[in-house]
Amino acid sequence: MNEVTSFGDRLSQTFARFGQLCVGIDPHSWLLADWNLPDTADGAESFGRTVVAAAAGQAGIVKPQVAFYERFGSAGFIALERVLADARAAGLLVIGDAKRGDLGTSVEAYAEAWLTPGSPLEVDALTVSGYMGVGSLDSAIAIARRAGKGLFLLGATSNPEGAALQRATVGEGAYAGATVARAILDDIAERNAQSDSGALGSLGVVLGATVDLAGFGIDVHAAPTSALTPVLAPGFGHQGAQLAAVNTIFGGYAPGVILSESRSILSAGPDRITKAIQHKVEEAGSARG
């Protein structure tokens, strides 16, 4: 049987080739209107496939926001399947932003849906919630590792409402005394150290570029140097964070940060989207140095 390449190694290869920008695919109603597309599943499909075609060969990663397809029910999922198929055929690394979370066999079923090779919704990595306990995701983690896929656990999210919960202190267990966000980061780092031998681990966390990580008890200068935990970082662009600040915000984690922007790129419209992506890829490259 062929050895499966880990998600961490595939992410490292993508970074080396295309840099660290991730283009979000978020077909908001207003964006569909700006793009002269109907606010329907067909409109969202056309939007997503145009973004994929513009990103292919320029950026390495795309992140479709599942909610904007789910709102159209089964037709939306068919549209999303086609966008995902295009993206994977174009060699883009695809992160499904679905923020799934559950326990036992239920989370296992989510992982089968999104991470099984050949599944209609197959992506390379999925955003998940560990707020039922990181251990509640064990079966999904096992499926991801077997298939060479990745998971990004919500840690310190970019929205201001997240802080009250995510900065709360864990009361018991191995991470007692740490904030919730820090406990998730530490748990994932340990799992990566045990299972990944490359530069980047296959399990990542979501850390918003808009948040003050020190306030969450996260010391960005204490990042591990091998099996570094990848960080999916929304918050650049429309939410206010500047790509130029990536090294300052993320310190030792910066080599593993996925710089995600959606609206700030997508608002360029269908005629200027290719140029907008090219410009952002260059900006992200200069920011990382």
Ligand SMILES: O=c1ccn([C@@H]2O[C@H](COP(=O)(O)O)[C@@H](O)[C@H]2O)c(=O)[nH]1
């Ligand atoms: O902490 C988080 C986690 C996920 N998101 C998602 O990222 C994009 C951000 O879109 P922008 O237009 O670049 O603001 C969107 O799909 C969010 O649901 C996040 O913003 N923050």
